[in-house]
Amino acid sequence: MHDIKLIRDNPEAFDRAIARRGVAPLSANLIELDRKRRSAQTEFDELQGKRNTLSKEIGAAKAKKDEARATELMTEVAALKDRLGILEVEQKAHEEALTDALSRIPNLPAEDVPDGLDEKGNVELRRTGAPKNYSFKPKEHFDLGEGLGYMDFANGVKLAGARFTVVKSQLARLERALGQFMLDLHTSEFGYTEMQPPMLVNDATAFGTGQLPKFGDDLFRTTTGYWLIPTAEVPLTNLARDLIIDESELPWRFTALTACFRSEAGAAGRDTRGMIRQHQFNKVELVSIVSPDKSVEEHERMTEAAETVLKRLDLPFRTMLLCAGDMGGAARKTYDLEVWLPGQDQYREISSCSNCGDWQARRMNARCRAPGEKQTRFVHTLNGSGLAVGRALIAVMENYQNEDGSISVPDALKPYTNGLIKIEKVGK
RNA sequence: GGACAGGUGGCCGAGUGGUUUAAGGCAGCGGUCUUGAAAACCGCCGUACCUUUACGGGUACCGUGAGUUCGAAUCUCACCCUGUCCGCCA
Numbered sequence: 001m002h003d004i005k006l007i008r009d010n011p012e013a014f015d016r017a018i019a020r021r022g023v024a025p026l027s028a029n030l031i032e033l034d035r036k037r038r039s040a041q042t043e044f045d046e047l048q049g050k051r052n053t054l055s056k057e058i059g060a061a062k063a064k065k066d067e068a069r070a071t072e073l074m075t076e077v078a079a080l081k082d083r084l085g086i087l088e089v090e091q092k093a094h095e096e097a098l099t100d101a102l103s104r105i106p107n108l109p110a111e112d113v114p115d116g117l118d119e120k121g122n123v124e125l126r127r128t129g130a131p132k133n134y135s136f137k138p139k140e141h142f143d144l145g146e147g148l149g150y151m152d153f154a155n156g157v158k159l160a161g162a163r164f165t166v167v168k169s170q171l172a173r174l175e176r177a178l179g180q181f182m183l184d185l186h187t188s189e190f191g192y193t194e195m196q197p198p199m200l201v202n203d204a205t206a207f208g209t210g211q212l213p214k215f216g217d218d219l220f221r222t223t224t225g226y227w228l229i230p231t232a233e234v235p236l237t238n239l240a241r242d243l244i245i246d247e248s249e250l251p252w253r254f255t256a257l258t259a260c261f262r263s264e265a266g267a268a269g270r271d272t273r274g275m276i277r278q279h280q281f282n283k284v285e286l287v288s289i290v291s292p293d294k295s296v297e298e299h300e301r302m303t304e305a306a307e308t309v310l311k312r313l314d315l316p317f318r319t320m321l322l323c324a325g326d327m328g329g330a331a332r333k334t335y336d337l338e339v340w341l342p343g344q345d346q347y348r349e350i351s352s353c354s355n356c357g358d359w360q361a362r363r364m365n366a367r368c369r370a371p372g373e374k375q376t377r378f379v380h381t382l383n384g385s386g387l388a389v390g391r392a393l394i395a396v397m398e399n400y401q402n403e404d405g406s407i408s409v410p411d412a413l414k415p416y417t418n419g420l421i422k423i424e425k426v427g428k
Numbered sequence: 429g430g431a432c433a434g435g436u437g438g439c440c441g442a443g444u445g446g447u448u449u450a451a452g453g454c455a456g457c458g459g460u461c462u463u464g465a466a467a468a469c470c471g472c473c474g475u476a477c478c479u480u481u482a483c484g485g486g487u488a489c490c491g492u493g494a495g496u497u498c499g500a501a502u503c504u505c506a507c508c509c510u511g512u513c514c515g516c517c518a
Contacts, residue, residue: 041478045487052487055499059446070498077498244475365476372457376475 001362002102004034017108020324022117030101037094044087051080103207104214106329107359113333116323122336123323128307129316131340136403140343141394142274145171147405148425151275162272163264163279167393170423174409175282175393177416179257182284182309186386190305192255192286197235199258200226205238208364210330217265220279228261232285233383240289240366240379247370250379251298252289255386257282274394276348281390288382291368292358295380299355303335306351306386312412315395316340318347332357335384339391343398350391353384 007014011027018026054077061070114123145151150171156164167175186192206212206227211219211234220228229235236254245252260283271277286305290298303319310317322334331354338347358378361367367376400408406424409417 038478041487045478048488049486051498056446058498062446074498081498367475 001099001359002105002108003362004030004098004102007031008034014108018105020109020113020115021106021327022325023105026101026105030098033094033098033101037091037098040087040091040094044084044091047080047084047087051077051084100213103363106327107332107357109324109327110333110355110357113327114321114323115325117325118323119326121323122326123321125319125321125335127316127318128311129314129340131316131342132399134342138342138345138398138401139405140274141341141397143343144397144401144405144407145275148407148423150423153274160279163277165275165278167275170420170426171393171397173417173420174396174407174413174423175389177409177413178392178396179282179284179389180416181312181413182386182389182392183255183257185309185312186255186284186286186305189308190253190286190301192253192305195232195236195254195256197229197232197239197256197258199229199235199261201229201235201238202226204241205234208238208241209234209360210328210363214329218263220261220263229258230262231260231283231383231385232256232258233287236285236287237289237360237381237383238364240361240381241364243366244376245289245366245368245379247291247368250289250291250368251294252287254287255284257284257389275390276394278390281388283388283390284386286353286382286384286386289366290380290382291370292377292380295355295357295382298380298382299333299335299353302382302384302386303337303353306337306353306384309387309392310337310339310350313392313396313410314412315392315399317350328352328354330354330356330359332359337387339395341395341398343401348391348395350395351385351387354382356381356383 002014007027007030011031014027015025018024054073058070058073058077061067061073114121116122139147142151142153145167146153148171150168152166152168155166159166183194187194200222202225203212206216206219211227211230216227219230222228236256239254240252259280261280264277264279267277275281286302288295288298288302307317307319317337317339320336320338322331322336327334334352334354336349337351337353339350340346341348357380360381361378366379366381368379369376396410396413397407400410402408402422404424406422409421409423414421
């Protein structure tokens, strides 16, 4: 959500900024809508004030038993009614139109975000860790998983449909270990508080983080009107909704391991094999709520927390700075972490860390106040995957595979696997 | 799911159509007093929007939305939420 006052003051700058995201100029329309809204409201307020005064006089006249005077005043007020009704409807209509228009515009890119319309414009910032040399041709995760008998795509289809998988036995154990490891890291070393939020949310919550009104098609919805969360960012960020938080309490840092549900409406045909793109997957999410002057440094800190997961797992990755056209609508600036997948012979996204500035905070009406100050300010919100657990499982499988199709357990996960150090086919 | 009771400012709580401009209290902030503190006393003490160069002025908000009325925290309707009991249930 954008601040109409800012647009009013800097219309050209606003149009230039949204142009970087491929959006046509909007400021002239918005300003006109705002002008109409304000003119209706001003007149409405004045008339309403007049009515309130007269109504009070009616009360006074009746108290004095001056019925003649009261009747006279009542006809005077009655004359205001029609105009008042028209103005109220007009004001509300303009306000709704303005809010709706503003809520559909993506966030403005930060100044240090590069130009570009799609992923080709992203900038590689650094590479960490080097891909291993394999003395054999590394397999993709689905071949490894099926070879071990621990990744069952047929039963995923049987139980649910395409883009669902049943993970079994030692591999399920490994996935659980990954989640525990990540949560422990973020809570004990980076100060995040572990949460178990609802995985079904209402309209207001889905609106707050920006899924609604534009992207409802990407979500699953229950027949009772709940939305299945596409990421724990949605419930965790909305914890700040409708609050005025004392700035001495900030930052708030939350983490959660939840299932995430995505309809993948626009991804037909992409990544159809394997577990890369599922309707349901587990993810450890990081969310920070900070005062407005702290979000830039918090963004770096959060990205470091996500990178640390990959470093501890000794998985090679690169850090990308997304260009203006490739970011999600809520973000001002986004870093993607892409993990090396030797089976696929390429880097694949495993984390995305975004600074949303005040864009979500305005939608949620999430504010803060410095001690002793009267003025409230919108908080800044940040979210990042730390990491996508399903994809981390894939990355471990492909990077730690052995020639015989078994998978070594990374050192960092050994405390979580109850003695299991190698995943291999057991029994029949 | 059924029955009943509720939802008022940061918190408690009064308020069933018009001097209510939401009483009073607590907490908080400032002041007087005090070596300092406490107590006492005095004052301040919500959010947003519109308007104004400014000082200021105005409007809305008593769970949400609609309605009745010249006028609604108060009356009507719908919905949401909370509590208690019953039923069901991990």
